[in-house]
Amino acid sequence: MLKLVFLSFLLLILTCNASVQDFCVADLMGPExxxxxxxxxxANVTATDFVFTGFRKAGNTTNIINAAVSPAFDAQFPGLNGLGVSIARLDLAPGGVIPMHTHPGASEVLLVVQGSIVxxxxxSANQVYVKKLLKGDVMIFPQGLLHFQINGGGRTAVAFASFGSPNPGLQITDFALFGNKLSSALVxxxxFLDDAQVKKLKSVLGGSG
Structure with a gap:
């Protein structure tokens, strides 16, 4: 009798394991x-869905911030959909900066692989934690907190940021304030900025109003 119960229990475990879904490759044509x-x-999943090749080349840093962020989130990397992880490449030319921003959906771990980054x-208590990172250094940014990256030297810096979500979200403070249609009077x-400063920043960052 005990042997029969054990065999039934084992069969139940094997049946449950067989129904486990190992992954959920994103159907980018479907709803998000x-x-x-x-x-x-x-039936349509291939090995390519689990490989991302977008980090082979540096991002284009010819822009207003002299920096580039190349994401490998679920929209770019379908294989990590639902797995709770993602990654991005940061390229910062000399003088480059990733402006103050937040990721509302995940914490971030930053690894510097070239140059240096401040x-x-x-x-949330307005305590500031700032450090200059060299090649091989790692820093953590808790979920939802404002943070930034600045090139810390005279050569291009490269880092990789990993996140605890397939889509950590992003809101850049400067663009949130000056890159939209929120009226200048409200901004x-x-x-506490004057009208001339607000209008200047809006003209630079594409805002109006």
Whole structure:
């Protein structure tokens, strides 16, 4: 009797394991929700879905911030959909900066692989944590907190940022304030900047109003 119970229990475990879904490769043609993309049919999944080659070349740093962020989130890397991880490459030319920003959906771990980067974050108590990172150094940025990266030397810096979400989200403070249609009067009231400063920043960052 005991042997029969054991065999039945073992069969139940094997049946349950057989039904476990190992992955959910994103169907980029389907809808996206806060929990991610719907799953591509397993019959259409290939090894290519689990490989990302977008980091082979440096990002284009010829822009207003002299920096580039190349993401490998679920929209670019379907195989990590639903797995709770993602990664991005940061290229910062001399003088380059990733402006103050937040990732509302995940914490971030930054690894410097070339050059040096001055980086830090601000806690919800307005405590500032800033450090200059050299090649091989790693820093953590807690979820949702404002943080930044600045090239710390005279050569191009490269780093990789990993996240605890397939889509960590991104909001850049400067663009949130000056890159939209929020009226200048409201921006001035909430930032204590004068009209000339607000209009100048809006003209640079593409805002209006």
């Amino acid at each position: 929700s806060p929990s991610g993309y719907t799953c591509k049919s397993p 980086t830090g974050f601000i806690s 001035e009231k909430t930032t």
